[in-house]
Structures are given as C-alpha cells and as structure tokens.
Amino acid sequence: MSAPARDIRRSAAGPVLSARDLHTWFELRQWGFLRVGSVRAVDGVNFELQAGEAVAFVGESGCGKSSLARTLLGLHQPTRGEVIFEGRSLGTLDARERKTYLARVGFVQQDPYGALPPFMDVRRILHEPLIVHGVRNRAEREKRAREALEEVRLSPPDDFLSKFPHMLSGGQQQRVVIARALILRPAMIIADEPVSMLDASVRVEILQLLRSIQTNHGLTLAFITHDLSTVRHFAERIFVMYAGRIVEQAPVNELLNHPQHPYTQALLGAISDPDPDNALQMREVPPGEPPSLLKPPAGCRFHPRCNRMIPGTCDQEDPPEFEPRNGHHTACWLYR
Amino acid sequence: MRPLLDGLRRMGRYPSALVGLAIIFALVGTAVFTVVTIPYGQALELWRGGDVWRMHPVNARPAWVDRIAGSNLPRTIVVSSDDAVIEEEPFVGGNRLRIPLEFDFDYDGFPSELNLFLTSSHTEREPFVRLTWETPDGRELNLGGRRPAREERVSISQDWELERRLGRVPHVGLFAAEPEGDGPPEVIGGRYRLVVDAITFEADARVDADLVVYGRVHGLAGTDHQRRDLMVALLWGIPVALAFGLLAAVGTTVTTLVIAAAGVWYGGWVDAVIQRLTEVNIILPMLPILVMVGTLYSTSIWVMLGVVIALGIFSAGIKMYRAMLLPIRESPYIEAAKAYGAGNARIILRYMIPRILPVLIPTFVTLIPTFVFLEASLALLGLGDPVLPTWGKVMNDAQTQSALYHGFYYWVLSPAALLMLTGLGFAMLGFALDRIFNPRLRTM
Known part of the structure; x- marks a missing residue:
C-alpha cells in the first residue's frame, strides 16, 4: 500500500499528546446527592506521546486504562490535571475546537458489533462522521468512504457499503470500526482493546492492519490492552498501569527483557508460555486482588501484594519515578 | 431503517x-x-338538521333491516304537483286549480307520517285550498279546507279533527279499510289520490303542492329523531x-x-x-x-x-x-x-x-x-x-x-x-x- 501524500508528522519536536498529573475520579453518591467517595479510575498519570509512535497501555482489568482512554478522548472530564494535544490543553478548547480535536483523534473500541449502530448500513456508518464534520457533498463523502474501506482492506468497497453490521464477521466489523476512525484523517488513534473480543485467528490480522495504517500515515497509536503477549510486535513503548497509575514505562524490548517493577515482573510471569515443559510448573503469582479504587492503599498501591515490599517505606510514601536503566522509568522504591 | x-x-x-x-x-x-x-x-x-330533512321520515330503520326481516315496510313517497296533470280554470280575478296527487301504495305497513307542503305565489290575498283523499276502494274523504301562507306545511298526521273522525291516527286511518270490530287495521294496497282544489284570488298566482308519505325504512343507515x-x-x-x-x-x-x-x-x-x-x-x-x-x-x-x-x-x-x-x-x-x-x-x-x-x-x-x-x-x-x-x-x-x-x-x-x-x-x-x-x- 502506498503511503498517502498527507503527512501529519510535525517537524517541530514535541509531543503530540501529553497528560499532566491527570486524574479522573468518579463521584459516588448516595440518594443522589450525598457524596460518599470517589472511584479514582485515573489517579495522577503523566506521559508524552511523540508523533508517529505506537505505544501500549497495559494492565489488569480495572486498572483504569479504559477510563484513561475516555479521558484522553474528552468523553470523561478530568478531575484534575490536563490533556495537551498539539500544544493546547483540552480544557481550554471551545466547542468548535473540541470538535476539531475529536476529528483529529480516532477511536477504536473493544466490541466491534456494539460499536456499530445496527440500524445503519456501512455506507451510512462511514458517512456519519463526515456529516457531523460538515462534509456536505455526498460524492465527496462516498469517495472518502470507499478510500477508508480500501485502507482497511475491505475491498471491493461496493461489496460492503450496503451491508448492515450483522451481515459482517467480527473481523470485518472491526475493520469497519477502524475505517470509521480513519475517515476523518486523524493524527492519532486510540484503540481500546481492539482485538480482545475477536477470534484468535483474526487478532493478528487486525493488529497488523492497525500497525501498517499507523506506519503508513505516521499516526500516533495508543493501544490499550491487558495482554502483554501481543504488544511486542505492535508497539514501540509500553506503559504499565496499576490502580490508576503508570508504574513503569520503557521501550518495548527493554521492558519485556528487563522488567523492573515487581508488578510488571508478575504480569510477565503470567503470560501463557508455549513451552510444554513449563506447563506443570507453578508460577509465582502475586497474591490478592487489585486494590479498591475507592480507597486505594497508602504508599505504593502495589505494596499489599508485593513480595519485595519495604516496610515503613512502601506502605507509607508514594514512590516517585526512578530511572533505573536508561530510558526505563518505574515508580518503585526498590530503585531509590 | x-x-x-x-x-x-x-x-x-x-x-x-x-x-x-x-x-x-x-x-x-x-x-x-x-x-x-x-x-x-x-x-x-x-x-345541523332542520328544513333540509323535511322530506325524510323520523326514526326510520335502515332498508336492509326490512330485507333481512322479509317484510315490505313502506318507503318514503314524494308526490309533487310538478308531475301532476293540473286542470286550470281561470275566472275574473283569479284561478281555479285542481291538482290530483296520485301514488301507488303496495306495502305491508302503514306510513309513519303524512305531510303536505303547499307553496303559494300570491302577493296579498291567500288562495283557498280544499283537500280530498281518495282510497283505492273508492271512498272519498274530505280533509278540510284552509288558506295557506306562502309556505305552508299541512300536517295531515296531526289533524286531530280527522283522527277523531277516522278513529285512528290519520296516516293509519287513511290507508286502512273501514274498521270492523276491534281487529288491527289492515292496509289497503293500490292507487291513492289526494286532490288539491285551489282557488287563487290573483290572476297569476300559483299553488304548488308536495305530498310526502313518510316510510318506515330509509336508506342504508336509517334516520334519527331529527329526520x-x-x-x-x-x-x-x-x-x-x-x-x-x-x-x-x-x-x-x-x-x-x-x-x-x-x-x-x-x-x-x-x-x-x-x-x-x-x-x-x-x-x-x-x-x-x-x-x-x-x-x-x-x-x-x-x-x-x-x-x-x-x-x-x-x-x-x-x-x-x-x-x-x-x-x-x-x-x-x-x-x-x-x-x-x-x-x-x-x-x-x-x-x-x-x-x-x-x-x-x-x-x-x-x-x-x-x-x-x-x-x-x-x-x-x-x-x-x-x-x-x-x-x-x-x-x-x-x-x-x-x-x-x-x-x-x-x-x-x-x-x-x-x-x-x-x-x-x-x-x-x-x-x-x-x-x-x-x-x-x-x-x-
């Protein structure tokens, strides 16, 4: 596939998207008005994404990665902190600029069938974002819909344009979802577990598709997953999240080969191993469950489950970010 | 969609x-x-009702009821002087008219009402009108005389004098045989005639008459109390x-x-x-x-x-x-x-x-x-x-x-x-x- 002429990569150095001290808390109320606490889904996240890079956010379910994705998209209002896109904080955008921002960031969801309105055909599904963004000319919309379908390798487009979502396979549905995310020519795509609901046989195809679109267009791809085994080939950097925070970040090989944070080490240990010799070997799995986001533990959030916990430190003070290896950051008192 | x-x-x-x-x-x-x-x-x-319906019977059943019941109840008959052969006899200062209103009545029941609508075109002096009823069996009944206004409705059914004379309500009595004993009245079928003898006292005055013999069934839906x-x-x-x-x-x-x-x-x-x-x-x-x-x-x-x-x-x-x-x-x-x-x-x-x-x-x-x-x-x-x-x-x-x-x-x-x-x-x-x-x- 030939690289298209448009190149959104910015010559000026600087992150495309960054999060500063981002908090997204959901208030819990009783009887509709009494505040009884907050679920701290995202609790102090900092990162920077460079143009054209593919990153993965990895963590267990309930660690706040989907909330993070929705906060980045502006679907949730951050409680504190800010999201900065191309130098501007999302909080300062007016309605019109916010809409433009939404066109610049595509969203790929987990459940492809649920993500497509069942009463619209593929044509209408692809036209909708263009209509919303004021592309009045029907021929122009049709042309872009066909381009998008070609791009996700649903060709010839005529076979798919008048189909309804229930007539497509799961993989085809997810391709339509990706086409819809691409049709506004975004600078960045946020994919929230894009393959976890697909058959194993089509997962790799979809991931390769996302990856090739990302490299061809120089898009920034934020890829959210709970599955460390798939990220190796589809991301350049990895952020490991735990209980609403990023506990470790590093380039992909560095992180997979030299995990620093005890949580990351445990996660890597939990990856199913194709080697039959290891099948009967008991693994060291961290005891307990992820902490309640309503009342996270004091100090390091992982300390109740950590086998290398330093009493008096880990259960008292929040660990700052350390850089034990070059380009490898982790929030763990072990590397003080 | x-x-x-x-x-x-x-x-x-x-x-x-x-x-x-x-x-x-x-x-x-x-x-x-x-x-x-x-x-x-x-x-x-x-x-809204009123005069539009004056030629319609009151509370007539739908015609199909009659059909289903197998009876032959009277329909409404309208006899107009326009269709009648009018004898005219002018005299000085007026006109003598004889309007025979004829109709055939071959039903099992009696009509529900009998009205005569008279229209006179006089300007000052009302004409004089005398009505005679002739039954198929050759009887003649004098229904009296009157001086009609320009638009006159002669409610023969409500002529109490006539009712007393016939012993029955007029629209029954006029169509029934002479009462014999206490039995129910019987309809006499055949050709009836109402002769309207009018004398006008103006040279070009005319009298028109419409006799309405109201039936007991009407149309597909019947009629209500306001006709x-x-x-x-x-x-x-x-x-x-x-x-x-x-x-x-x-x-x-x-x-x-x-x-x-x-x-x-x-x-x-x-x-x-x-x-x-x-x-x-x-x-x-x-x-x-x-x-x-x-x-x-x-x-x-x-x-x-x-x-x-x-x-x-x-x-x-x-x-x-x-x-x-x-x-x-x-x-x-x-x-x-x-x-x-x-x-x-x-x-x-x-x-x-x-x-x-x-x-x-x-x-x-x-x-x-x-x-x-x-x-x-x-x-x-x-x-x-x-x-x-x-x-x-x-x-x-x-x-x-x-x-x-x-x-x-x-x-x-x-x-x-x-x-x-x-x-x-x-x-x-x-x-x-x-x-x-x-x-x-x-x-x-």
Whole structure:
C-alpha cells in the first residue's frame, strides 16, 4: 500500500499528546446527592506521546486504562490535571475546537458489533462522521468512504457499503470500526482493546492492519490492552498501569527483557508460555486482588501484594519515578 | 431503517396483518370518498338538521333491516304537483286549480307520517285550498279546507279533527279499510289520490303542492329523531375518528419518545424532572379532566385533541421508552458517535430513537383505536364536538332518545359496529407487527 501524500508528522519536536498529573475520579453518591467517595479510575498519570509512535497501555482489568482512554478522548472530564494535544490543553478548547480535536483523534473500541449502530448500513456508518464534520457533498463523502474501506482492506468497497453490521464477521466489523476512525484523517488513534473480543485467528490480522495504517500515515497509536503477549510486535513503548497509575514505562524490548517493577515482573510471569515443559510448573503469582479504587492503599498501591515490599517505606510514601536503566522509568522504591 | 423495511415486507406472511390492512384501507378509502362527496361545510350544514330533512321520515330503520326481516315496510313517497296533470280554470280575478296527487301504495305497513307542503305565489290575498283523499276502494274523504301562507306545511298526521273522525291516527286511518270490530287495521294496497282544489284570488298566482308519505325504512343507515340520515354521521365519523386517532397517537408517541430520549440522554435533573412529572401525570385521571375541559371550556374536537396529547405526553410510555433507551445510551456505538463529535440532538434523534422504532411501531398502531374510542366515549358523555357528525354523537343521540327502549337497535349498533371494525383493523395489524418486530413473542 502506498503511503498517502498527507503527512501529519510535525517537524517541530514535541509531543503530540501529553497528560499532566491527570486524574479522573468518579463521584459516588448516595440518594443522589450525598457524596460518599470517589472511584479514582485515573489517579495522577503523566506521559508524552511523540508523533508517529505506537505505544501500549497495559494492565489488569480495572486498572483504569479504559477510563484513561475516555479521558484522553474528552468523553470523561478530568478531575484534575490536563490533556495537551498539539500544544493546547483540552480544557481550554471551545466547542468548535473540541470538535476539531475529536476529528483529529480516532477511536477504536473493544466490541466491534456494539460499536456499530445496527440500524445503519456501512455506507451510512462511514458517512456519519463526515456529516457531523460538515462534509456536505455526498460524492465527496462516498469517495472518502470507499478510500477508508480500501485502507482497511475491505475491498471491493461496493461489496460492503450496503451491508448492515450483522451481515459482517467480527473481523470485518472491526475493520469497519477502524475505517470509521480513519475517515476523518486523524493524527492519532486510540484503540481500546481492539482485538480482545475477536477470534484468535483474526487478532493478528487486525493488529497488523492497525500497525501498517499507523506506519503508513505516521499516526500516533495508543493501544490499550491487558495482554502483554501481543504488544511486542505492535508497539514501540509500553506503559504499565496499576490502580490508576503508570508504574513503569520503557521501550518495548527493554521492558519485556528487563522488567523492573515487581508488578510488571508478575504480569510477565503470567503470560501463557508455549513451552510444554513449563506447563506443570507453578508460577509465582502475586497474591490478592487489585486494590479498591475507592480507597486505594497508602504508599505504593502495589505494596499489599508485593513480595519485595519495604516496610515503613512502601506502605507509607508514594514512590516517585526512578530511572533505573536508561530510558526505563518505574515508580518503585526498590530503585531509590 | 432496514429492519423496518424487512418487517413490512414480512407482513405478507401474516393473514391477520393483511386483513387488518384491508380494513384500514377500506376505512381510509371510504373516508376520502366521504370528504370528497360531502364536503366539510355541507356535512356540518346537514348535521345541523332542520328544513333540509323535511322530506325524510323520523326514526326510520335502515332498508336492509326490512330485507333481512322479509317484510315490505313502506318507503318514503314524494308526490309533487310538478308531475301532476293540473286542470286550470281561470275566472275574473283569479284561478281555479285542481291538482290530483296520485301514488301507488303496495306495502305491508302503514306510513309513519303524512305531510303536505303547499307553496303559494300570491302577493296579498291567500288562495283557498280544499283537500280530498281518495282510497283505492273508492271512498272519498274530505280533509278540510284552509288558506295557506306562502309556505305552508299541512300536517295531515296531526289533524286531530280527522283522527277523531277516522278513529285512528290519520296516516293509519287513511290507508286502512273501514274498521270492523276491534281487529288491527289492515292496509289497503293500490292507487291513492289526494286532490288539491285551489282557488287563487290573483290572476297569476300559483299553488304548488308536495305530498310526502313518510316510510318506515330509509336508506342504508336509517334516520334519527331529527329526520337526519344517519349515513351522514356514519360516513363522516370515519375521517373524524381516523384523524383524531392518528393525530393523537402521533402527537403523544412522538413527543413522549423525544422527551424520554432527552431525559435518558441528559440524565441528572432533566431526567429527574421528567420522571416526577410523569409520575404525577400517570395518576391524574384522564377522563374526568377531559370532562372538566369539555364542560367548562370547549367541546371542540381540536381542543380535546390538544388536551389528549398534552395529557399523553408525560404518560406511562415515558417509563417504557426510558427502560428501553437506558441500555442504548451506554452502548458503544453511542460512545463512538460522541467520540467523533456528534451533537446531542443528533445522538438522540439519529442514534437512540431509531434503535427502538421497530419495537414502537406495533404499540403505535394499537394506540390509534384507543384514541378513537376515547373520542367516542367523550361524545357519548355529551362532550362531543358541537358541530361535527361523529359516531359517538350518534350513540349519544340514541341514548338520550332511548333508542334501545324503542327498539331502534340500528341507531346504536351501526356506529358501534364501525367503532369495533376500526379497533379490529388496527388491532389485527398491530398484533401482527408486534410478532414481526418482537420475534420473541412469535409462536414456534
């Protein structure tokens, strides 16, 4: 596939998207008005994404990665902190600029069938974002819909344009979802577990598709997953999240080969191993469950489950970010 | 919109849907025919009653009742002097006219009434008129003389003098054989003649006469106590009922749906206000409020329609739609729409509502007849539109005139049958649509 002429990569150095001290808390109320606490889904996240890079956010379910994705998209209002896109904080955008921002960031969801309105055909599904963004000319919309379908390798487009979502396979549905995310020519795509609901046989195809679109267009791809085994080939950097925070970040090989944070080490240990010799070997799995986001533990959030916990430190003070290896950051008192 | 089209295509497989559609199309066709042949203004004029109907009998049964019963009850006979051979004999300062009004009477029963309408074209001096009744068996009866005004109605049936002379009410006595004993009077068939002898006292004055022998059956629908042909009301009842039912159903469904969707979408206090309003409105009794509006304000059908829609907006439907829309609000495709910047109105109207439309259509179709019945109930309670002929008003008249006590079953049954037919048509279609769009109800 030939690289298209448009190149959104910015010559000026600087992150495309960054999060500063981002908090997204959901208030819990009783009887509709009494505040009884907050679920701290995202609790102090900092990162920077460079143009054209593919990153993965990895963590267990309930660690706040989907909330993070929705906060980045502006679907949730951050409680504190800010999201900065191309130098501007999302909080300062007016309605019109916010809409433009939404066109610049595509969203790929987990459940492809649920993500497509069942009463619209593929044509209408692809036209909708263009209509919303004021592309009045029907021929122009049709042309872009066909381009998008070609791009996700649903060709010839005529076979798919008048189909309804229930007539497509799961993989085809997810391709339509990706086409819809691409049709506004975004600078960045946020994919929230894009393959976890697909058959194993089509997962790799979809991931390769996302990856090739990302490299061809120089898009920034934020890829959210709970599955460390798939990220190796589809991301350049990895952020490991735990209980609403990023506990470790590093380039992909560095992180997979030299995990620093005890949580990351445990996660890597939990990856199913194709080697039959290891099948009967008991693994060291961290005891307990992820902490309640309503009342996270004091100090390091992982300390109740950590086998290398330093009493008096880990259960008292929040660990700052350390850089034990070059380009490898982790929030763990072990590397003080 | 595809499931809608698919569903409509599948209707062919349900006989009840086809029957329902046939009934609805027949009603709509008749309604269009009615509105075209009897324009609105004319219908109102006819239904106001009065002189238009003077040639019609009072409380005549429909003709088909006669056919079914196998009897041969009299139809209405009108004999006009225009068709009669008039003998004229002028004299100085006037004219002597002899107008023989002849008709054949071959029925099993007696007429219901006998009237003579005289029209005189004199300017100052009234003519003198003498009436003679000739029966087929050769008797002659003098019905007296009079000096008619320009428009004179001679109510032969209510001539007490004549009634005393005949021993029976005139429209019976004049058609019966001489009374023998106490047996019931018997009709004499054959040619009757009413001779109008008129003497005018102005040279060019004329006298015209119309004799009306009122029958006991009339047309397809019969007549009411004001001589009005019930067909007018039965026919005009169709467009009125359909329009009322359809507008009320559309009005309440659309507003309820949009409000429910807006409440679900915005949530928070908007939803809370809508829910509380609905809860209060649900326990308000609709009929007493309508009766109150009808009694104190106006019984115009449009006012009633407005009140019905207004009361129907925050109805139990809101709860139902809310329950259906809540999971849809959370569905990923709505989130996706938000993520590409679709606005609130677009999400509500284009993404949420179309999702539940298929479920809604059967409910909507079955809702139409409930409003038709509501309108009829209001009319039956005497709160019908003051000028429009409707089914409910026919039944209201029937009730106030004790139709069932007098045995005028047709007066109650024909509007009731039309109401039931309307209900049946929409119900059959609605239930079939329900099976199509809500397949879980479909029988194995």
